């Protein structure tokens with residue numbers, strides 16, 4: 292009997308703004324505890340929140356990128372709970388089906404598969420609880436009030452495997468990075484993912500009870516956590532156990548999940564519109580202005596690279612992994628670089644050199660002009676592929692243009708027929724026995740002779756010309 | 768359907784109100800009277816009327832994304848019942 296796994300994804304993204312959601316405290320990572328706080332984010336009496344326009348714009352851009360409907364009128368609600376990570380006794384969030392800034396959208400993966408998005412809403416992040424060695428708990432409110440975007444997938448879910456979940460998260464993360472709304476750093480917690488997993492017998496109409504998985508701090512943890520959870524549920528059902536709805540934490544070291552203590556009355560948040568915050572209204576002009584400012588998104592880019600340039604899925608994925616990397620590629624192509632060749636250099640030698648030197652593309656001495664120049668030198672036959680590697684290394688180290696390096700080092704490929712012919716004749720004289728073998732029908736020695744000529748030319752002779760001229764001279 | 772003692776216990780717990788049995792008994796009666804009044808309001812035909820979440824007719828009040836000085840850590844912690852190493856101390860929390 293087979294099972295169908297269904298995965299719903301709840302993703303929280305801290306927005307890249309200068310200040311917090313409802314106050315002017317800086318939005319930053321790290322630093323001394325409780326140094327980015329004010330009466331608003333500490334929930335002191337008499338303080339009033341004011342909406343950060345940049346955060347709203349970020350959510351609007353994301354909602355549009357995810358093909359969402361945009362709420363014409365959108366409210367903030369209070370989500371009430373007592374927990375010291377938020378000092379007000381409530382979190383400002385957005386509730387209801389069509390009230391969030393964006394709702395009813397989808398993210399399309401390069402495979403063409405669409406993952407339905409239920410809503411994209413704006414809220415505030417919570418403070419950080421720190422457990423002291425003596426058993427007490429302390430709180431740092433630096434993160435309290437940082438703009439937080441929540442993106443929730445549709446129900447019933449479109450995702451049916453850990454691999455699909457990982458791909459969704461990967462493309463969602465890239466989309467946010469391309470939009471410039473989130474840095475996507477899972478290890479710093481600026482992008483957090485809480486999947487819920489259920490299994491059902493094939494053909495069954497119900498989806499089964501859900502497990503929510505927390506503490507997934509990396510892509511690997513997300514994929515592994517979902518896979519393990521589905522397997523754990525299947526094993527439990529096979530043993531005749533009844534699954535219950537629960538929240539489980541992921542232990543990254545042990546690679547297993549464990550049950551978490553559930554907060555009492557967790558679901559009773561008593562949402563109501565926040566009277567401190569007037570509604571937001573989005574006019575057509577504002578929506579269109581944001582829509583027109585959207586960059587080319589990763590899925591579209593992936594598709595362009597594979598369909599227009601004939602690159603493999605693998606190559607396209609490597610190129611779009613970072614906006615700066617993809618832009619470098621596009622710039623090289625715009626300067627006339629042959630796409631496949633540019634791609635091979637970038638995902639091969641260039642990536643390796645950057646990696647080894649611990650630099651990123653924006654800091655490198657290699658510009659799109661350099662790489663386009665190198666690719667042109669090779670494709671026009673002026674230097675060989677082997678020489679190009681040396682030239683590229685020098686260019687990487689010094690920032691000199693490949694063309695200049697090739698000239699200075701005399702690395703230009705020898706394509707002068709008469710110059711090559713001289714070497715060919717000399718080689719044939721030195722290897723008269725091999726020449727004799729060829730003439731008597733043992734044509735296999737040709738490769739040996741070609742190698743000799745190229746060696747004599749210090750590797751500069753154009754192999755194709757050497758071949759032609761050798762045959763010509765041997766038949767003379 | 769009336770508002771029961773159990774409902775009241777749930778709500779008072781959510782609001783972190785510590786009510787005595789006497790207070791609970793008294794409040795159940797009072798709250799049921801309040802709910803009765805609302806039942807009267809609910810009979811009005813309000814179809815086509817947008818929910819009024821705010822009494823003032825204003826919208827889209829934004830703030831530009833410019834940093835402003837907040838409180839120093841000493842100021843922030845000055846009102847805390849307990850603090851340690853720059854942190855607000857709270858009762859022990861087990862996750």
Ligand SMILES: [Zn+2]
Pocket residue numbers: 311314315316327328329330331332333436837
């Ligand atoms: Zn603040």
